[in-house]
């Protein structure tokens with residue numbers, strides 16, 4: 001593996017990591033959508049799947065803007081988060097409880113992405129890559145909005161998921 005000589009190399013490394021992460025999310029979301037019971041949750045996840053396809057395209061434009069070829073590098077961090085979500089889906093659960101679990105997994109994914117995009121934006125800004133900065137900021141905004149939406153949906157899902165008093 002080539003030596004990371006400077007911030008630009010690290011920037012590319014992390015871009016590759018996110019390129020792979022977004023693709024992993026595209027593969028994982030359909031199962032979560034299928035298992036979700038709450039209509040609002042299903043829709044929010046469907047919309048986010050569409051957005052995520054856009055994130056992949058945007059990353060390709062970021063690579064292009066710094067004259068680099070779009071390439072992925074396996075991201076074990078995202079794989080772990082997705083695997084935990086999958087495990088939860090395999091458990092026997094009341095539909096509302098499963099929905100609450102889907103939200104928990106999806107928000108972990110979102111926060112991982114928000115952290116990664118935050119770093120990428122800081123690097124892009126520091127290195128004066130204006131186009132890359134703008135593109136990455138657009139995606140970060142969408143991740144943040146998706147996260148907020150999930151919090152909103154969780155309010156009714158969590159209420160539905162609570163066991164009735166005395167049912168323990």
Ligand SMILES: [Fe+2]
Nearest residue numbers: 022052055113
């Ligand atoms: Fe994304």
